[in-house]
Structures are given as C-alpha cells and as structure tokens.
Amino acid sequence: MSPVETDADVEHEIDRFSREHAAGWIAYRRERHCSPEPSGEEHETSHSVCERLKSLGIDAHIPERGVGVVADLLLGTADELTPAIAIRADIDALRMPDRKSVSYASIKEGLAHSCGHDVHTTIVLAVAELLTHLKQSMSDHLPSARFRLLFQAAEESCDGARWMVEDGFLKNVQSILGVHVEPNLLAGQIGVRYGVFTAQVDELFIDICGRGGHTARPHSTTDPLHAAAMLVCQLYQMVPRSIDVRDSAVLTFGELHGGMASNVIPDEMHLAGTLRTTSAESRTELIDRIRSICRQFEAVTGNEIRVDFRHPLGSVVNSARETSAFQKAATSIVGRENVIILDRPSMGGEDFAVYMDHCSGSQIRLGCAASLPWPHLHSPLFDIDESAIALGARVMTRTALSLAGMPQLLLTSPAAHSSGKDEDGSA
Known part of the structure; x- marks a missing residue:
C-alpha cells in the first residue's frame, strides 16, 4: 500500500x-x-x-x-x-x-x-x-x-x-x-x-497627583481631573501621528477613577489602559512618546504624573x-x-x-x-x-x-x- x-x-x-x-x-x-x-x-x-x-x-x-x-x-x-x-x-x-x-x-x-x-x-x-x-x-x-x-x-x-x-x-x-x-x-x-x-500588549497605568479643592474655586487647585481629561485626549490624538502610518497601533483607556463628591475637585486621578502595537519599533517609540507627553503635562498643569507600563506581552x-x-x-x-x-x-x-x-x-x-x-x-x-x-x-x-x-x-x-x-x- x-x-x-x-x-x-x-x-x-x-x-x-x-x-x-x-x-x-x-x-x-x-x-x-x-x-x-x-x-x-x-x-x-x-x-x-x-x-x-x-x-x-x-x-x-x-x-x-x-x-x-x-x-x-x-x-x-x-x-x-x-x-x-x-x-x-x-x-x-x-x-x-x-x-x-x-x-x-x-x-x-x-x-x-x-x-x-x-x-x-x-x-x-x-x-x-x-x-x-x-x-x-x-x-x-x-x-x-x-x-x-x-x-x-x-x-x-x-x-x-x-x-x-x-x-x-x-x-x-x-x-x-x-x-x-x-x-x-x-x-x-x-x-x-x-x-x-496578534499585537504586543502593554498595560498602562497613570497616576495624576496634585491639589484639589472646592469646585467653586478651581483656580486655587491644580485640578487633577481636568488634567486627566486633557491628557487622555492628547494621548489619543498622538498615537496615529507618532509612528509609521503603515504600522498598526492603538491606545485605549478603560479606567478613569477619582473623586467622591460632585462639589469636590479630587487630589488624585488614576487612569488605566492598554497600548497595542505590532512592531518593536512602534512599541518603543510610543512608550517614549507617552512618557514625554506626560512630562510636558506635569509642567503645564502643576501636577505630579507617574507613568507605569506593566505586564508586557509579545x-x-x-x-x-x-x-x-x-x-x-x-x-x-x-x-x-x-x-x-x-x-x-x-x-x-x-x-x-x-x-x-x-x-x-x-x-x-x-x-x-x-x-x-x-x-x-x-x-x-x-x-x-x-x-x-x-x-x-x-x-x-x-x-x-x-x-x-x-x-x-x-x-x-x-x-x-x-x-x-x-x-x-x-x-
């Protein structure tokens, strides 16, 4: 046979x-x-x-x-x-x-x-x-x-x-x-x-720490919540224009936490999301760019911003x-x-x-x-x-x-x- x-x-x-x-x-x-x-x-x-x-x-x-x-x-x-x-x-x-x-x-x-x-x-x-x-x-x-x-x-x-x-x-x-x-x-x-x-995946955690206060007097605070909102928008706009347009990459936040009352600006905001890329070059470029933007936001908003990438998956x-x-x-x-x-x-x-x-x-x-x-x-x-x-x-x-x-x-x-x-x- x-x-x-x-x-x-x-x-x-x-x-x-x-x-x-x-x-x-x-x-x-x-x-x-x-x-x-x-x-x-x-x-x-x-x-x-x-x-x-x-x-x-x-x-x-x-x-x-x-x-x-x-x-x-x-x-x-x-x-x-x-x-x-x-x-x-x-x-x-x-x-x-x-x-x-x-x-x-x-x-x-x-x-x-x-x-x-x-x-x-x-x-x-x-x-x-x-x-x-x-x-x-x-x-x-x-x-x-x-x-x-x-x-x-x-x-x-x-x-x-x-x-x-x-x-x-x-x-x-x-x-x-x-x-x-x-x-x-x-x-x-x-x-x-x-x-x-499949994509490479990095979990991203950002803590924004500053001075909160009364919502009637935001000028006397560093308003970490406002900083968080602006930062998310800036990072979303940044990703497509920071790497080779032929590469695939996506940054998405799934968590944004802060505050306990409607009339209190919180002292801290906590963000969590994922960065997904398909090349080592794009991953390195975007991690560096995210850190750079967060440093710039520190200077502009007067808040301390800590960035942590965890659990990288190839x-x-x-x-x-x-x-x-x-x-x-x-x-x-x-x-x-x-x-x-x-x-x-x-x-x-x-x-x-x-x-x-x-x-x-x-x-x-x-x-x-x-x-x-x-x-x-x-x-x-x-x-x-x-x-x-x-x-x-x-x-x-x-x-x-x-x-x-x-x-x-x-x-x-x-x-x-x-x-x-x-x-x-x-x-």
Whole structure:
C-alpha cells in the first residue's frame, strides 16, 4: 500500500470518527459553557479534563498550582525523550454576565465563556480522542510521535502560559499548535496568517497627583481631573501621528477613577489602559512618546504624573512550517475558497506568544458564526455555530499528524483541488 493510500485511510477515519462523535463533543462543550471558571480558579474544569483524558488511557495530571492539565500521548516507538508537538487549549472564562437565552447559559452569576475557551478545550479533548482511536485502530499507519496536550489556565490574565513554561512543560517541545474561535468568520471557514498574528500588549497605568479643592474655586487647585481629561485626549490624538502610518497601533483607556463628591475637585486621578502595537519599533517609540507627553503635562498643569507600563506581552508570530501545515490541512477539508488568508494581525493580545519564545508554532482562527454579523468575543451574547467544534478537531488532528511525519495526509482530499487559487491564497 502506498503512503498516499495509507494516509487516505487515516484521513477517512478521522472524518468518520468526527461525524460519529460530534454530538458528544457538543454536549461536553455545553457542559463546560454553563460552568465557567475565572483565571486561576479553573479547578472543576481541570478535574473534568484530566478525568476525561485518563479515561482514554492517556497519562494526564494537574500541575502543583492546582489548575490546568498536562498530558502526553505517545504513538509508535516514541517515549518521554521524543521531541514533542504541543497542542494547546486555554480553559478560563471571563468575569462578565452571560445574557444568552439558551439551555446551556452560564449558571454562575458574573462569569461567562464569552471568549470561546470552552470550545478550545473541547477541540483539544476531541483531538485526544481522535489520536487515541487512531492509535488503537490503525497504529501501523501512524508515525512515531509524542503529542503534549496543554490545557492552560489563566489566559485572560496572561499568567497561564508563563506558568506552563516556568513549570517546565515546554522542555523538549519542538512545535506548538493553537486555535481561537473567530466570530467574524462563518463556521466552515478557517483564518490563517503567516508572521505577526496578534499585537504586543502593554498595560498602562497613570497616576495624576496634585491639589484639589472646592469646585467653586478651581483656580486655587491644580485640578487633577481636568488634567486627566486633557491628557487622555492628547494621548489619543498622538498615537496615529507618532509612528509609521503603515504600522498598526492603538491606545485605549478603560479606567478613569477619582473623586467622591460632585462639589469636590479630587487630589488624585488614576487612569488605566492598554497600548497595542505590532512592531518593536512602534512599541518603543510610543512608550517614549507617552512618557514625554506626560512630562510636558506635569509642567503645564502643576501636577505630579507617574507613568507605569506593566505586564508586557509579545506578539504571536506564526512560523512558516506550522502555518503551512495548518493551511494545507484546512484546505484539504474545506477547500481553498474557505481558507481565509488574514491580511492583518489582530490587535488583541494572546499569551500563546509566551510559548513561541521557546519553540516554533502557529495559531489559527476558527470561524464560528452562523451568520454575519455575529456577537463578538467578550460580548454577553457570544455563542458559536457548534459545527465548528468537529471541524476544529479535524484540522488540528491532521495538522499535528502531518508535522509528526505524515505530510501526504494533506494531499489526499479532493477538496484540496476545489479552488483556482494557489495554496498561499493568491490567484
């Protein structure tokens, strides 16, 4: 039997198993969706994932921190020393309400899976089921490989990936794969991008301290509130004109606190926001410019202004090898016309970037909208077209196997020849 025939059998079995188990995967996603847990507190989710993996015969454990799950799945002659391909899912939810009218809406007040991490968790569990089934039913057709499954806590707080690295779970990992749902793409579409995939993110904190007083006599104060209002406007105007216009950057404040009474000018104002950039040069230029403007405002307003940038997070930069494997896997399933080459990076942050300081990797966008427009990520109405779950599992499984030594797996589907475009999406 030729390699193409062998890989076609594997491909067929992936698709057959996915159709057969799609309803169960949807049920599990709904179970997780109604029981969200915030960053660093994903104890129930971690236990559920760990037990499900152990039921498949996979060596899985919860790290000493008490949240997250790490598991190794071995094929062929691979052992614990074999360089691994990691497959990552984030598992935490958001502190926000769920306002959907569905049977699986959150039962926990003020917590919601509005960023799709329940979907990511289910997809990687489905990949584990698929690989286990293939190992049991057609092991002679598979390469020797070690897959490390990372169910990461605390993505929203940007702590979880760092924890995984600090605890040593990226040692001897050569590649890492990730997926994120995308409500701007229809279910059945896959978004891929080579190179910079997400923005660098810095949290910005500004304290303005001066002399408050009576609102009837602002002339006898340094009016920190007025200074804060002017500073926000000035910084918003500054960003687009301080860097190369071809670069993407955005500064947004989400907090402005100060004062306790309508007739009292406060002594202090506190601002917090994020600076998002897509190049190291723009980041450096804007941080320097923000500090410079704040120094100028100190002189003009007579207030002390303290600026603090915290928790820097780098960009996800998709590697060519893994991204190409994702693109080919997606094309083999949904056809070239449904593989969307994303023309610009997301301005969102993603701590998947932390892993890429230690190995190559790639992340894709999985279309999840039943129609467009669709409720966006972090919306209290966010939900998915659940057909995306099985598709995500199929794409991830094929990509992982191709990187492990089955490149022909991506060339056997007629869907791969259903478009007149080249594999890079060009005409």
